[in-house]
Amino acid sequence: MVEVLDEEFWVGFLQQYYENEILELINNYSKENHSLYINYGNLILKNPEMADRLIEEPSCVLDGVKKALIEYVENIKETTGLTDEEIERLNVRFIGLTKRIGIRNLRSEDISKFISIEGTIKKATEVRPKIVEAVFKCKLCGWTSEPIHQSGKKFVERYYCENCGKKTPFILLHEESKFVDAQKIRIEEYPEGLRGGEQPQTIDIDVEDDLAGKVIPGERVIVNGILRSYQKEVYGTKSPFFDIFLDCNSIEIQEREFEDIEISKEEEEEILELSNDPEIYEKMIRSVAPTIYGYEEIKEALFLQLFSGVAKHLPDGSRIRGDVHVLLVGDPGVAKSQLLRYIINLAPRGIYTSGKSSTSAGLTATAVKDDFGDGRWTLEAGALVLADKGIAAVDEMDKMKSDERSSLHEAMEQQTISVAKAGITATLRARCALLGAANPKMGRFDSYEPIASQINMPPTLLSRFDLIFIMADKPNVERDDAMAEHILKAHYAGELKENRENVPNSTIGEEELRESMKIIEPEIRPDMLRKYIAYSKRNRFPIMSKGAFEKMKNFYTTLRGEGDGEDRPVPITARQLDALVRLGEASAKVRLSNEITEEDVSRVIRIVEGSLRQVGTDRETGKLDVDIVMVGIPKSQRDRIWMLKDIIRELANIPGNNGIALESDVLDMAEERGMEREKVERDISMLTRSGEITEVYTGQLKLVSQK
Numbered sequence: 001m002v003e004v005l006d007e008e009f010w011v012g013f014l015q016q017y018y019e020n021e022i023l024e025l026i027n028n029y030s031k032e033n034h035s036l037y038i039n040y041g042n043l044i045l046k047n048p049e050m051a052d053r054l055i056e057e058p059s060c061v062l063d064g065v066k067k068a069l070i071e072y073v074e075n076i077k078e079t080t081g082l083t084d085e086e087i088e089r090l091n092v093r094f095i096g097l098t099k100r101i102g103i104r105n106l107r108s109e110d111i112s113k114f115i116s117i118e119g120t121i122k123k124a125t126e127v128r129p130k131i132v133e134a135v136f137k138c139k140l141c142g143w144t145s146e147p148i149h150q151s152g153k154k155f156v157e158r159y160y161c162e163n164c165g166k167k168t169p170f171i172l173l174h175e176e177s178k179f180v181d182a183q184k185i186r187i188e189e190y191p192e193g194l195r196g197g198e199q200p201q202t203i204d205i206d207v208e209d210d211l212a213g214k215v216i217p218g219e220r221v222i223v224n225g226i227l228r229s230y231q232k233e234v235y236g237t238k239s240p241f242f243d244i245f246l247d248c249n250s251i252e253i254q255e256r257e258f259e260d261i262e263i264s265k266e267e268e269e270e271i272l273e274l275s276n277d278p279e280i281y282e283k284m285i286r287s288v289a290p291t292i293y294g295y296e297e298i299k300e301a302l303f304l305q306l307f308s309g310v311a312k313h314l315p316d317g318s319r320i321r322g323d324v325h326v327l328l329v330g331d332p333g334v335a336k337s338q339l340l341r342y343i344i345n346l347a348p349r350g351i352y353t354s355g356k357s358s359t360s361a362g363l364t365a366t367a368v369k370d371d372f373g374d375g376r377w378t379l380e381a382g383a384l385v386l387a388d389k390g391i392a393a394v395d396e397m398d399k400m401k402s403d404e405r406s407s408l409h410e411a412m413e414q415q416t417i418s419v420a421k422a423g424i425t426a427t428l429r430a431r432c433a434l435l436g437a438a439n440p441k442m443g444r445f446d447s448y449e450p451i452a453s454q455i456n457m458p459p460t461l462l463s464r465f466d467l468i469f470i471m472a473d474k475p476n477v478e479r480d481d482a483m484a485e486h487i488l489k490a491h492y493a494g495e496l497k498e499n500r501e502n503v504p505n506s507t508i509g510e511e512e513l514r515e516s517m518k519i520i521e522p523e524i525r526p527d528m529l530r531k532y533i534a535y536s537k538r539n540r541f542p543i544m545s546k547g548a549f550e551k552m553k554n555f556y557t558t559l560r561g562e563g564d565g566e567d568r569p570v571p572i573t574a575r576q577l578d579a580l581v582r583l584g585e586a587s588a589k590v591r592l593s594n595e596i597t598e599e600d601v602s603r604v605i606r607i608v609e610g611s612l613r614q615v616g617t618d619r620e621t622g623k624l625d626v627d628i629v630m631v632g633i634p635k636s637q638r639d640r641i642w643m644l645k646d647i648i649r650e651l652a653n654i655p656g657n658n659g660i661a662l663e664s665d666v667l668d669m670a671e672e673r674g675m676e677r678e679k680v681e682r683d684i685s686m687l688t689r690s691g692e693i694t695e696v697y698t699g700q701l702k703l704v705s706q707k
Contacts, residue, residue: 007064007067007068007071009047009050010064010065010067010068010069011068011071011072013043013046013047013068014036014065014068014069014072015072016046017038017042017046018036018038021036021037022036022069022072022073025090026073026080026082029082029086031210032210033210034086034089034090034091034209034210035090035091035092035093035209035210035211035250036069036090036091036092036093037093037094037095037250038065038092038093038094038095039094039095039096040054040094040095040096040097040098041096041098043094044098054094054114055113055114055115056113056114058112058113058114058226058249059112059226061114062092062249065092066090066091066092069090069092070087070088070090073087073090074087089209091209091210093211093224093249093250094114094224094249094250095222095224095250095252096252097114097115097116097224099116100116100117100118100222101115101116101117102117102189103117103119103187103188103189103201103202103203104189104201106203106227106244110227111227111228111229111244112226112227112228113226113227114224114225114226114249115224115225115226115227115246116222116223116224117187117203117222117223117246118187118190118220118221118222118223118254119187119188119189119190119202119203119220119221119223120187120188120189120190120191120218120219120220120221120381120386121185121186121187121188121215121216121217121218121219121220121221121381122186122187122188122202122217122380122381122386123185123186123217123368123378123379123380123381124183124184124185124186124215124216124217124378124379125183125184125185125378126183126377126378126424127181127182127183127212127213128181128182128183129179129180129181129182130179130180130181130182130208131150131155131177131178131179132149132150132151132178132179132180133147133148133149133150133177133178134147134148134150134155134156134157134158134172134177135147135148135172135173135176135177136148136157136158136170136171136172136173137170137171137173138161138163138164138168138169138170139168139169139170139171140161140164140168140169141161141163141164141168143161143162143163143164144173144176145158145162145170147176147177147178152228152230153230157170158170180208180209181208181209181210181212181213182206182207182208182212183207183208183211183212183213184204184205184206184207185204185205185207185215186202186203186204186205187202187203187205187221187223188200188201188202188386189201189202190220190349191349191350191351191386203244203245203246204245204246205223205225205245205246205248206245206246206247206248207248207251208248211248211250211251214251214253215251215253216379216426216428216429217365217379217380217381217385217428218365218381218385218386218388218428218429218430219253219254219388219429220253220254220388220389221251221252221253221254222251222252222254223246223248223250223251223252224248224249224250224251224252225246225247225248225249225250226246226247226249227244227245227246227247228244228245228246228247229242229243229244229245230242230243230245261348261530261531261534263531263534263535267528267531268535270528271528271531271532271535271592272592274524274528274532275532275591275592280590280591281300281590281603282523283523283524284300284303284523284524284529284590285299285300285303286522286523287303287522287523287524287526287529288302288303288339288342288343288346288522289335289338289339289342289343290519290520290521290522290523291338291490291520292335292338292339292342293482293483293486293487294479294482294483295335295339295471297469297607297610298328298339298469298471299339300603300607301324301326301467301469301583301607301611302326302339302343302435303590304324304583304586304587304590304604304607305323305324305326305343305391305433305435305586306343306346306347306391306533307533307536307537307586307587307589307590308322308323308324308433308537308582308585308586308589309321309322309323309324309581309582309583309584309585309586310322310541310542310585311323311431319414319415320578321413321415321431321582322582322585323415323431323432323433323434323582324433324466324467324579324582324583324586325412325433325434325435325436325464325465325466325467326433326434326435326436326465326466326467326468326469327397327436327437327438327462327465327467327468327469328340328435328436328437328438328469328471329437329438329439329440329455329468329469329470329471330437330439330440330469330470330471330472330473331439331440331443331444331445331471331472331473332439332443332444332473333473334471334472334473335471336395336437336471337395337437339437340352340393340395340435340437341393343391343393343435344391344393345526346526346529346530346533347390347391347530347533348390348530348531348533348534348537349387349388349389349390349391350387350390350391350392350393351383351386351387351390351391351392351393352393352395353383353392353393353394353395354394354395354396355394355395355396355397355398355399355400355404355436356395356396356399356400358383358394358400358404359404360403360404360406360407361382362382362383363382363383363384363394363404363407363408363411364382364384364385364407364411364417364419364428364430365379365380365381365382365385365417365419365426365428366379366380366382366419366421367379367380367419367421367424368380377421377423377424379419379424379426379428381428382417384408384411384417384430384432384434385417385428385429385430387430387432388429388430388431388432389431389432390432390433391432391433391434391435392432392433392434392435393435393436393437394434394435394436394437395436395437396437396438396439397436397437397438397457398438398439398440398441398455398456398457402458405457405458405461406460406461408434408461408464409460409461409464411430411432411434412434412461412464412465413464415429415430415431415432416428416429416430417429417430434465436465438455438456438457439456440454440455440456441454441455441456442454444473445470445472455468455615463575466576466578466579466582466583466608467579467583467607467608467611468611468614468615469611469614470614470615486519489516489519489520490519490520492516493513493516493517493519493520494520496508496512496513496516497513497517500513535592536589536590536592537589539592540588540589540592540593540594541594542584542585542588542589542593542594542595542596543594543595543596544581544584544595544596545595545596545597545598547597547598548584548596548597548598548600548601551598551601551602551605552577552580552581552584552601555580555601555605556576556577556580576608576612579608580601580604580605580608583604583607583608584596584600584601584604587600587603587604588600637679637683640675640679640680640683641683641687643670643673643675644666644670644675644680644683644684644687645687645692645703647661647666647669647670647673648661648666648693648701648702648703649703650669651665651666651669652701652702652703659702660696660700660701660702661700661701661702662699662700662701663684663699663700663701664699666680666684666701667680667681684701691704692704
């Protein structure tokens with residue numbers, strides 16, 4: 001009787017709320033889409049008791065609503081054009097549940113309940129058929145059994161033949177059995193919600209029918225379904241411990257950025273008020289790693305990276321990234337790693353990893369073969385994919401192997417990860433900003449060597465960073481005095497805090513503690529700054545004003561004009577102009593403005609030019625030369641190498657030299673032509689290492705290619 005009443009309720013509910021959606025579902029019916037999505041909020045409005053029953057008795061309620069939908073469609077079957085089999089395949093899926101449970105908070109009382117969890121897809125198997133109704137045939141007499149419903153983790157077989165009246169061997173009739181598409185996915189907790197040292201927990205999800213194949217690793221999702229349990233077996237012995245998995249009813253893909261960050265009305269008002277503060281940029285700088293002294297320009301660049309530019313999707317199908325990539329190269333002990341960790345904690349979504357302990361598969365994606373996929377190959381997302389729409393911080397990039405570094409190229413520019421392994425071909429999204437840190441080649445910067453040559457990274461990777469900052473540890477009396485005072489005051493404030501909290505009857509007063517903490521307290525609370533960034537990235541998409549447009553154009557063309565001429569270096573390329581636009585958009589977002597002003601452009605020109613002059617200045621000429629970053633060699637050195645090769649070729653072609661030039665003769669002739677002997681010796685050594693020159697015997701040089 002209850003089931004009849006339930007069916008009547010659901011028919012009325014569907015007529016009242018979902019009549020148009022059902023007609024649209026029928027018109028667009030396909031193998032990939034034959035499900036009706038019901039918002040849980042509508043069910044609460046119609047009948048709160050039934051909404052509670054869905055949570056407590058999901059199997060019964062889902063069966064009732066599916067029967068009601070099938071009955072509703074069968075009543076208008078003549079107008080639909082659907083077959084009986086197609087009507088039977090209709091599904092009902094619930095979305096928009098009001099309460100979500102964290103993966104690590106799932107308990108035994110949640111088993112068999114309808115729950116909602118969220119996380120990032122870590123692994124996904126291939127889509128494969130799964131049997132739901134099995135029909136068997138007796139091998140002896142040919143008797144055919146009734147369909148046996150298959151559910152749970154084990155396959156239920158037939159052993160007794162009713163016609164023969166005894167146990168007989170059976171065969172499965174594939175043609176008469178029913179199959180559905182099925183997939184297994186594993187989702188992982190969001191990394192930003194973890195406390196220090198915690199490992200993200202995971203749960204496996206069983207996905208069936210038209211939901212299979214809809215999601216890929218790296219996507220952030222909300223999964224609604226029934227929590228199931230099954231008994232573990234250890235070496236054939238049943239264990240008292242049970243494992244859990246989620247029987248998926250619906251998947252909601254989080255399209256908008258940072259949907260998981262909730263902002264209340266009061267917080268929104270505080271955010272808007274803060275955006276109107278004329279000192280907002282100074283406050284942002286003072287809110288980034290206040291325990292670290294100085295580095296104002298770097299901190300300014302880092303909070304602009306947090307806000308990022310606007311990603312553009314153009315009519316020709318191409319995409320221009322909006323994320324800003326930043327590289328910090330510095331001596332040991334200059335707080336690079338501390339800055340990276342602070343930014344990851346500030347970012348609404350971020351992942352930290354060390355290049356020394358990371359593989360290319362761990363950074364990008366890999367195909368693995370384990371029990372999760374029942375022995376099949378499955379795709380597992382790496383750090384850059386999991387950091388999609390956030391920031392990936394990679395420390396010690398100089399310690400990475402060359403093949404592992406090369407895996408970053410596609411992720412940085414195209415912001416995708418292409419995988420072609422073990423028969424799996426896929427393209428995953430990695431729309432994240434990269435914040436890298438590295439040490440110089442010899443551990444510390446040598447003031448007599450060009451800075452770019454001391455960065456142990458290939459030019460192909462360096463050129464993909466929008467900003468590169470040098471953090472050299474040079475003694476300076478005034479700065480060292482101020483830094484020492486800042487560090488000691490930070491320690492003193494920490495000592496006062498620990499004393500007040502842990503010592504009974506502590507003499508440390510609240511006023512004294514508050515006064516001492518001012519030096520290390522961020523101007524804007526970290527939780528508020530995270531919400532401010534999330535609000536800005538969700539709601540602000542700035543456009544260049546005419547003044548900003550002209551100012552960027554003039555800066556670019558003026559600098560390019562300095563390289564006008566055959567013998568002049570190229571000071572800037574279109575890549576730096578792209579970086580300028582991205583940073584300008586980020587600067588406007590900081591004010592929650594939808595317009596990029598000339599003031600924004602002036603700010604980012606100062607940052608970009610400062611970064612370029614640090615790494616892109618040719619020490620021999622004092623001019624900007626972007627080839628130092630793009631190619632790894634300044635134009636002055638490239639010209640000298642061409643002249644050096646000509647000298648070797650000229651000496652080698654003298655009759656009797658047998659294609660060999662003596663190093664002493666090369667150096668003498670180079671000096672005669674105005675080149676510095678020391679620099680030529682260094683160039684010869686570099687060309688020998690790169691394989692362009694070979695030393696036949698000591699002091700005898702030969703070009704590998706004499707053309």
